[in-house]
Amino acid sequence: MATIPLTEKISWIGVNDFETELFEALWPIPQGISYNSYLIRDDKTALIDAVKRNFSDDFMMSLESTLAGKALDYLVINHIEPDHSGAIAPLAGRYPKMCIVGNEKTISLLKGFYNIANPVKIITENEKISLGRHTFEFFMTPMAHWPETMMTYERTTQTLFSGDVFGGFGTLPGGIFDDEVDIEALTPEIRRYFSNVIGKYCLPVQKAIEKIKPLPIKILASTHGPVYREAPQRIINLYSGWSRQETKPGAVIAYASMYGHTEKMAEAVGQGLTENGVKETQIFNVSKTHASFILSEIWVHKALVLGSCTYNGKIFPLMNGLLELLENTGLHGRSLGLFGSFSWSASPLSRLKDFSQKGPWKLISPCPEAKCAPADDVLKACYTLGQNLAKDMLSPNSKQ
Numbered sequence: 313m314a315t316i317p318l319t320e321k322i323s324w325i326g327v328n329d330f331e332t333e334l335f336e337a338l339w340p341i342p343q344g345i346s347y348n349s350y351l352i353r354d355d356k357t358a359l360i361d362a363v364k365r366n367f368s369d370d371f372m373m374s375l376e377s378t379l380a381g382k383a384l385d386y387l388v389i390n391h392i393e394p395d396h397s398g399a400i401a402p403l404a405g406r407y408p409k410m411c412i413v414g415n416e417k418t419i420s421l422l423k424g425f426y427n428i429a430n431p432v433k434i435i436t437e438n439e440k441i442s443l444g445r446h447t448f449e450f451f452m453t454p455m456a457h458w459p460e461t462m463m464t465y466e467r468t469t470q471t472l473f474s475g476d477v478f479g480g481f482g483t484l485p486g487g488i489f490d491d492e493v494d495i496e497a498l499t500p501e502i503r504r505y506f507s508n509v510i511g512k513y514c515l516p517v518q519k520a521i522e523k524i525k526p527l528p529i530k531i532l533a534s535t536h537g538p539v540y541r542e543a544p545q546r547i548i549n550l551y552s553g554w555s556r557q558e559t560k561p562g563a564v565i566a567y568a569s570m571y572g573h574t575e576k577m578a579e580a581v582g583q584g585l586t587e588n589g590v591k592e593t594q595i596f597n598v599s600k601t602h603a604s605f606i607l608s609e610i611w612v613h614k615a616l617v618l619g620s621c622t623y624n625g626k627i628f629p630l631m632n633g634l635l636e637l638l639e640n641t642g643l644h645g646r647s648l649g650l651f652g653s654f655s656w657s658a659s660p661l662s663r664l665k666d667f668s669q670k671g672p673w674k675l676i677s678p679c680p681e682a683k684c685a686p687a688d689d690v691l692k693a694c695y696t697l698g699q700n701l702a703k704d705m706l707s708p709n710s711k712q
């Protein structure tokens with residue numbers, strides 16, 4: 313897509329990454345991801361963020377053709393994570409006088425990552441840099457997503473360059489603007505990006521949203537996903553709700569099962585939920601669905617149910633992986649159901665209960681346990697667990 317104008321003088325010159333299997337070497341991206349970089353051409357020229365190193369060749373070609381012979385005066389680094397700074401080496405090689413703009417933490421990380429000799433300008437909160445008609449203002453948003461993260465606002469065009477905040481998974485399908493793509497269809501991937509990558513940093517995201525509240529925003533341009541010009545407030549509202557961990561009625565059951573016994577228990581819990589009014593009940597086998605997708609569903613639903621078999625005397629490894637991810641995100645305020653099965657070794661419920669005590673979960677009883685295949689009384693207990701979760705969720709006194 314090369315170069316797309318946002319305004320007369322501001323252009324998107326990002327790239328679509330259709331190749332990477334796992335973003336951050338962790339999260340599957342079957343629909344890819346975009347790395348958005350923006351070029352402003354005024355008396356002075358400035359690039360805001362760059363792209364991942366693998367895409368430097370195409371990126372440099374787009375940049376040079378859009379600059380049309382002008383030099384590049386500034387590189388503003390809103391976020392130095394290498395998916396946005398990997399192209400710095402070719403940029404520095406081609407534009408040795410380009411001034412790198414960032415805050416103190418940015419410049420410290422810049423020196424750690426890249427051995428380049430370009431001039432740097434360390435900026436602070438509310439400081440301004442004028443390019444001519446366009447002027448940048450800088451807003452520090454630490455830990456949304458890294459400590460150096462900041463946002464850059466251009467007041468004459470009312471454009472906010474927001475870094476990772478308001479970004480999403482998914483390549484840009486031809487168009488880049490929210491009014492020319494099916495934004496509803498892209499939203500699940502945007503939410504998955506939030507829950508996987510940004511969700512750990514809910515409080516910094518809320519602080520960032522508070523900070524930008526007074527700014528009139530016509531164009532909201534993040535580093536991943538669509539550029540919002542029709543309805544910037546839509547994505548701000550979504551990020552606001554996700555970062556406050558707002559939930560809706562519904563349950564996610566995630567289970568690990570080697571021979572189908574724990575799976576039967578999961579189905580009985582699901583039956584208890586749906587027969588008692590929880591229509592939005594989803595069941596995931598952790599061996600089939602990557603934790604990335606499960607986490608995204610857990611993020612927005614009121615109840616979570618976890619069930620596991622054992623493996624080599626411990627909880628099943630993929631369930632343990634999901635527990636560790638959940639422990640790492642700081643997710644809170646969900647009702648929680650637990651169940652498990654074992655045959656000749658210790659019950660997985662000890663690890664599940666240990667998990668339940670590490671966070672502010674509301675544990676709903678019972679916690680059914682099967683030795684070998686679940687007998688009828690165990691399946692009844694699973695149904696009761698689903699029923700109790702439904703009662704708790706649908707009670708008028710439910711606080712979630």
Ligand code: FEO
Pocket residue numbers: 391393395396457458476535536
């Ligand atoms: Fe897209 Fe935090 O980097």
